[in-house]
Amino acid sequence: MSPDPAPLLQFRGVNTHYGDLHVLKDVNYSIAPGEIVSLLGGNACGKSTTMKTIMGLVRPTTGTVLFEGKPIERLSTSARVARGIAPVLEARRLFPRMTVFENLEMGAYTRQRDARFDEDLERVYGLFPRVKERRAQLAGTLSGGEQQMVAIGRALMARPRLICMDEPSMGLSPLFVEQVFDIIQAINRQGTTIFMVEQNAAMALQVAHRAYVLQTGVVVLSGTAEELRRNEDIRQAYLGEMAVGTAT
Amino acid sequence: MTSADLLLQQVINGLSLGAMYSLLALGFTLVYGIAELINFAHFNVFMVGAMVAMLTLQSFGLVGQETVLTGLPLIGTLGAAFAVAMLVCGGIGVGIERLLLRPLRGVAGPAPMITTIGVSYVLFNVVLLALGSDAKNFPNPLPPIAWRIGGAVLRLREVLIWIIALALMVGLTYFVQRTRMGKAMRATAQDPEAARMMGVEVDRVVMTTFFLSSALAGACGMIFGLYYNLAKVDIGFAAGLRAFTAAVLGGIGNVPGAMLGGVVIGLIEAVSGQTVGTAWADVIIFGLLVLVLIVRPAGLMGRLAPNKS
Numbered sequence: 223m224s225p226d227p228a229p230l231l232q233f234r235g236v237n238t239h240y241g242d243l244h245v246l247k248d249v250n251y252s253i254a255p256g257e258i259v260s261l262l263g264g265n266a267c268g269k270s271t272t273m274k275t276i277m278g279l280v281r282p283t284t285g286t287v288l289f290e291g292k293p294i295e296r297l298s299t300s301a302r303v304a305r306g307i308a309p310v311l312e313a314r315r316l317f318p319r320m321t322v323f324e325n326l327e328m329g330a331y332t333r334q335r336d337a338r339f340d341e342d343l344e345r346v347y348g349l350f351p352r353v354k355e356r357r358a359q360l361a362g363t364l365s366g367g368e369q370q371m372v373a374i375g376r377a378l379m380a381r382p383r384l385i386c387m388d389e390p391s392m393g394l395s396p397l398f399v400e401q402v403f404d405i406i407q408a409i410n411r412q413g414t415t416i417f418m419v420e421q422n423a424a425m426a427l428q429v430a431h432r433a434y435v436l437q438t439g440v441v442v443l444s445g446t447a448e449e450l451r452r453n454e455d456i457r458q459a460y461l462g463e464m465a466v467g468t469a470t
Numbered sequence: 471m472t473s474a475d476l477l478l479q480q481v482i483n484g485l486s487l488g489a490m491y492s493l494l495a496l497g498f499t500l501v502y503g504i505a506e507l508i509n510f511a512h513f514n515v516f517m518v519g520a521m522v523a524m525l526t527l528q529s530f531g532l533v534g535q536e537t538v539l540t541g542l543p544l545i546g547t548l549g550a551a552f553a554v555a556m557l558v559c560g561g562i563g564v565g566i567e568r569l570l571l572r573p574l575r576g577v578a579g580p581a582p583m584i585t586t587i588g589v590s591y592v593l594f595n596v597v598l599l600a601l602g603s604d605a606k607n608f609p610n611p612l613p614p615i616a617w618r619i620g621g622a623v624l625r626l627r628e629v630l631i632w633i634i635a636l637a638l639m640v641g642l643t644y645f646v647q648r649t650r651m652g653k654a655m656r657a658t659a660q661d662p663e664a665a666r667m668m669g670v671e672v673d674r675v676v677m678t679t680f681f682l683s684s685a686l687a688g689a690c691g692m693i694f695g696l697y698y699n700l701a702k703v704d705i706g707f708a709a710g711l712r713a714f715t716a717a718v719l720g721g722i723g724n725v726p727g728a729m730l731g732g733v734v735i736g737l738i739e740a741v742s743g744q745t746v747g748t749a750w751a752d753v754i755i756f757g758l759l760v761l762v763l764i765v766r767p768a769g770l771m772g773r774l775a776p777n778k779s
Binding site for chain 1: 650653654657663664666668669670671
């Protein structure tokens with residue numbers, strides 16, 4: 223990491239509300255190009271709301287979201303995808319009755335179908351040979367792990383600068399969790415920045431460069447993965463808990 | 471006519487009715503698939519389609535069945551009437567969605583559905599005031615060509631209706647399966663939020679769906695007129711109800727299901743009208759619907775709990 227690169231994604235004093243419910247409370251994030259940043263926290267702490275705010279399904283009541291230095295909080299989801307933000311949704315959310323190939327096409331929805339489409343397709347098939355084998359199959363018939371590969375491949379088809387992952391390890395067997403995190407690191411090495419919400423703090427802190435800890439909508443801690451791994455509160459609240467609940 | 475000839479004749483009639491019900495059922499099913507809404511305005515959009523097609527044919531100087539055209543003039547006239555009816559109805563569909571239903575999106579409960587019932591009444595009464603309640607002689611410039619198959623008669627108009635309905639269904643299937651917008655429609659039907667996250671503009675998808683569905687109703691109105699030589703302000707109810715039944719029978723939200731359901735209901739109507747009595751056709755149709763729904767609650771080709779993983 224260069225010392226202080228211009229951030230790719232930035233939250234500045236973001237507040238969000240669902241009706242009367244105040245979810246994100248004056249939240250600041252800053253994610254530099256090339257980083258893997260993890261967002262940790264328990265249930266209902268605002269992690270998913272963070273993802274929805276980045277993608278434009280939730281609008282901040284106050285505050286600014288900057289992407290490549292420009293405010294995006296007024297843009298439609300479609301415009302954000304076109305600018306280079308792609309999601310890997312919680313529980314994968316493939317289109318079950320479309321083929322694997324069509325799911326990948328949907329990932330490239332905002333792009334023109336040019337030569338680079340085939341290039342990106344080859345890249346996804348290279349990362350996931352299994353996805354290539356299954357390309358003509360309906361996505362709903364794949365195993366959970368295979369679906370996660372397609373979900374990540376679908377995000378890559380948008381040729382994103384930033385991938386936002388919501389619980390990439392959820393519902394996967396431990397063996398597959400390892401694989402998914404290997405792939406996340408591989409994608410990152412190829413130059414894509416990753417912002418990742420993850421319950422599995424132990425795994426997340428192994429692959430992430432930095433992390434934020436969110437509690438009831440407030441960022442209570444942030445630092446490098448190394449620092450957080452050593453932090454006594456984190457060990458007790460998340461890592462200890464995870465040792466018991468790893469099998470989930 | 472032997473009983474085999476009679477059956478063949480009723481199959482010919484049933485396929486024509488079925489073509490009509492299928493096209494109309496597709497409209498119910500498309501809108502339901504995308505918006506989870508039963509669009510009751512569809513009944514009378516179909517009726518408006520028949521009226522618009524009639525006015526278009528009359529504007530070419532055609533009256534009743536007196537003028538017979540052949541060759542290019544025939545194709546041109548029919549093509550124009552189909553195009554005008556489909557565009558006007560498609561426009562009405564888009565208008566209903568844009569002006570009346572979009573403001574209600576996200577409103578829980580039956581408000582959008584009740585709105586479509588209201589629109590249906592408005593369309594009915596506008597046509598009633600403008601054109602009156604009498605049965606109108608629908609211009610039909612088709613030459614009276616017919617073929618004998620055994621004792622049964624196959625008329626040119628039936629062949630034409632089949633070809634047009636088939637072409638529209640193939641076109642729709644191609645659109646939904648192969649085009650970018652068609653794929654966006656399927657993705658939205660399966661998971662609207664995920665589709666939006668891929669960059670699909672859901673508003674455009676919904677609008678396209680209403681356009682297609684209503685344009686098919688317009689084509690169906692034209693076909694109705696050609697088949698019965700008749701247009702009347704109250705034709706929407708009976709045809710619409712059967713088409714809706716066809717959509718449910720096939721599995722609402724399912725495109726091939728609507729096509730199948732329409733043909734099944736058309737055939738039942740024709741064959742049971744011949745063998746049991748016309749008055750019994752509805753009893754048999756709705757009896758069958760109940761039976762199918764007991765055995766397969768999601769319809770012949772439908773799925774229960776469609777898209778939640």
